[in-house]
Amino acid sequence: MRIRLLAREHLGTVAVLFVLTLGACLLVAGLPRATQAAYDEALRRDLQAAPAVQTDLAVTVNSGSRAEDLRERAQFDSREHLWREILPPQLRPVTAPSGAGHMSAKTTLTPITGTGGKSFLNLGWLSDADRRVDWVRGRAPGAPATTRYEGETIPVFEVGVVEQALDKMNLRLGQTVFVGENDYAAVKIVGTFRAKDPGDRYWSHNSDILRILEEQPPGRQDFVRHITTLTSDAGLTALSGEGRNLTYRWILPLEPRAADALDVPGLRAAVHEFDRVVALQTVGTASPYRLVSGLPELLGGFLAELSTAQTVMYLVLGGLLAVALGVIVLAVQLLADKLDRTLSLARARGGSLPRVAGTAAALTALAVVPAALIGYALSYLVPGPVLPVVHAGPVVVVVVAVGFAAVGPALTHRTPLHERREDVATARPSAKRITLEVLVVVLALAGAYLLRARGLSASAGQDPFLLVVPIALTVAAALITLRCYPYPLRLFVRLSARARAAVPFLGLTRAARSRSGSVLPVLILLPALGVSVFAAVVSDGIASTQRLAAWQQVGAPVRVTAESEIPGDAIERVRRLAGVEQVVLAQTGRVQVGYGAERAEAVAVDVTQWRAILGDAPVGLPALSDGVLVSPELRGRGTLEIGWQSRLKLATRGVIESVPGFFTTGKFVVVPIGVQLRPAVNTLLIKGDVSLPELARLVPSARVVSQESAMAAIQEDPLTSTVRSTLVVVTVALAAYALVAVVLSLVVGAAERARAVSFLRTLGLSERQAQRLTVLEILPMILVTALVGLGLGLGLPAALGPGVDLSSYAGDLAVGDYSLDLFLPSALAAGLAVVAVLGAYAHTVISRRRSLGAVLRVGDQT
Incomplete structure (x- = not known):
């Protein structure tokens, strides 16, 4: 067969396959290079920031x-x-x-x-x-x-x-x-x-x-x-x-x-x-x-951070590759459907099965091989080392696309003039298949439970258990969706059968009976939505924890800390500085607990004023007018006696886990600054939009830090920025792939759907009813799959639990607050539904231009 002639005949489908392959190869070859370059930069920054006595x-x-x-x-x-x-x-x-x-x-x-x-x-x-x-x-x-x-x-x-x-x-x-x-x-x-x-x-x-x-x-x-x-x-x-x-x-x-x-x-x-x-x-x-040398310990800490980053990257990039391959396979299926009549005719005229399969493979290769080479070449514009996956990724994409293009027609055209009945329901699955699917679901749930119970393995490197569980959960969700998807539809079919309108009954019936055609879109949409929502939820959790960590590190919008007492005239100059709204005085020191050798860290401050400048910050302290707040190590002592300038006896008014900006572990106390005979102020807590260099000039011996600068330091870490940026890129890419999968699923069944609508229109079906029929046929699969995918994405962070420790990217605070922000899930679900509805309407508009007689004659011939 003349491959170039076939390519011109199906130029639109070939172009779609070319674009999808190019984008997939660029992503699977470029993202690993970018992430590895960020890993290298993170290591170099860690080594540069560490004292030489630790690294040399x-x-x-x-x-x-x-x-x-x-x-x-x-x-x-x-x-x-x-x-x-x-x-x-x-x-x-x-x-x-x-x-x-x-x-x-x-x-x-x-x-x-x-x-x-x-x-x-x-x-x-x-x-x-x-x-x-x-x-x-x-x-x-x-x-x-x-x-x-x-x-x-x-x-x-x-x-x-x-x-x-x-x-x-x-x-x-x-x-x-x-x-x-x-x-x-x-x-x-x-x-x-x-x-x-x-x-x-x-x-x-x-x-x-x-x-x-x-x-x-x-x-x-x-x-x-x-x-x-x-x-x-x-x-x-x-x-x-x-x-x-x-x-x-x-x-x-x-x-x-x-x-x-x-x-x-x-x-x-x-x-x-x-x-x-x-x-x-x-x-x-x-x-x-x-x-x-402290180098082994430093490298060990970096490896722990790197292991978490790689785990997250493996999950999201692996999901991206799977979804990209699924969308490409869907495009190959579309091309195979368009070639079906040509290949059937060639097979009927004596064409060998290898020649038929080779024609489909060659036409697919004509689209995907140049695209893969261009995507691979473009990936070299991304800075970073060339990893084995950079070479292997495009090869996998080409092999999967060409292999599917060859195997599909070979199975379809095993015999010449094959007859197919597309109007009957799929046969019931065997008992062995049902047992295997139930086993997969049970193992996935058991794996998620064990992962939460045991956490990560103590061995070095990646924990295979952590990588397998998300895949198993995705497969289990897909199996449950495919098996359970028709049952609620059949209930709606029975309800619609009692109504006088025929369109709901026909649309839902076709949706419930087209299970074989909906398998591939389900397998694409589930990981696409699951991984994209998982990436978005994790990214949002990291962002919120980073903000909490920045406030925990600083304890105020701006903090000025000196080793010795800050002179009173310097404090007054700070109060008069442009942008300063409020200044809270504090004194820190090491105090004697009781009369023995026990020591504790202490801060004397007006807690009421401090709470006022914190405002709506995610950190704070309980109110304190008298007495003392103590750390958990000092709890249960009733009245606490400390030596600090003078002997103080203070009643315990509360136990606090940490003091934002000052103490997080060990023994520490917070006392009202008024209990000091003459407070030796060495810390200023400032609210306002103030210039940090100007503050440093006014108090030369002090260290000046702001919540915003601490936040920037956390976010600008190479590993942190890479994880978040990659999550954002993958979220966008997977959302785009999900939309493409919806469009392709519409196009794949367009011919058969147009034929059915044309037959119904001869029986009096109006254009508006045809549009409603198409929407009812498509929307259930998309909506059910979207809801399951979104639920999977929202549940993955909780299912993985302690398996993914993201504290390294959030100021060493554990990332556990994966709040359910429904904006993104709602936007994705709404986007998919809108695309499906628009595709259905576009399909009916295109079908309207076709002659009903021509459709019927083509249908009669088949």
């Missing part, structure tokens, strides 16, 4: 004797070269090259002599200190010397300290301080420095050099302070682990931009392998070499 690889070893000391830079360099040689291949692409890392030697818990363990002055050496600090007073340290102390000769280290350490540690420039309790050393402070770039990730490893560590031992009011000094390369020669806690470190920095989400499992395994290999290098030292 740090090889450490302790020195316990002079024989184990490293006194020259060359000794450090040779070991760094060794670490890079034994680095596993998976880690090399994401590890910065040689020269980007650094090495250090530091003592810990080195007390200043005579302070009773209240002040510690540690000795430190950095391999690249000259590139990291500027000396602002005095000079850089030089070579060590010796001196006599307590009858012994001890080393004298020249060191520098960070600027603020002089005042806080009660030190002076040029001062010599003795350290140690038995193995003494002298430390001469010859200069002060500041970091060239305090925000550099480098200082995450060396925060003890830039900052004073303050600790408050239990039961004590004073603080213990630690600071690490800087000494020179020459000072390293005298630094020994004999009598001191001396640790050497080699830092191999991670390159976050080189990380790939697909390599995360391999990276975790490689880090553990590197740790094992490093430990094997322990030769000539009593202390083993160890790898210290």
